[in-house]
Amino acid sequence: MKNTNGHKGDALFYALSLIWPARCPGCDSVTQSRTKLCPKCREENEELDAACIGCGLPAGKCTCLKEALDLNLAAVYPYRNGIRQGILAMKFGERLDRADFFSLKMADRFRAVFPEAPVDLVVAVPLTRRGRRRRGYNQSAELAKRVARQLGVKYGRNALVKTKETAAQHTLSEKQRKKNVRGAFGVKPGLDLRGKTVLLCDDVKTTGATLNECRDILLKSGAEEVYCVTIAVTLKE
């Protein structure tokens, strides 16, 4: 009896895996597990184990002093190869299933880097209204929601809001990026952050201008401490 059931179960699993094969959350190739990177992506995307918490970059590439950054950042991967593909699929291809994998990694990395951080609230970097209209969702909010669940902490929906429309950061130079986001964010009216420790989520840290600006406004609004977590950081090669 047991055998037959097992057999049926196996057959069903096999049939399902043909219709809906597990795909790598990075490069999207068919693989064994939905919850792990494929062997190729694992090999090509070494995690950032000992990165600087000021800027998220590996030792020897730290730009904290030059950029005056102090982000309290935990990031998981360099932004390249399959990780880049997975993030782009999540951002522009409506592959929100990727957010499950990435948020798990983000929560794990955050806890590994800041084991004692007493987080009260998880928030996301907001999208411009234009961006949300185009995509229908904010990938950072999708990540933040899931990271909050992983950590067992409250998620602050729309805690941060965009107060002015800005140009897409990736179209600008480093200098322009800082200027572009200055004064671009605000805290939701009525949200009391006094004494709270906040965890800010985004998909990729590039220059850090956006995270820095969001962190600033959270601190100015009374937050006791602000930490950041991202899936990836861009490395200058």
Ligand SMILES: [Zn+2]
């Ligand atoms: Zn892969």
Ligand SMILES: [Zn+2]
């Ligand atoms: Zn640094």
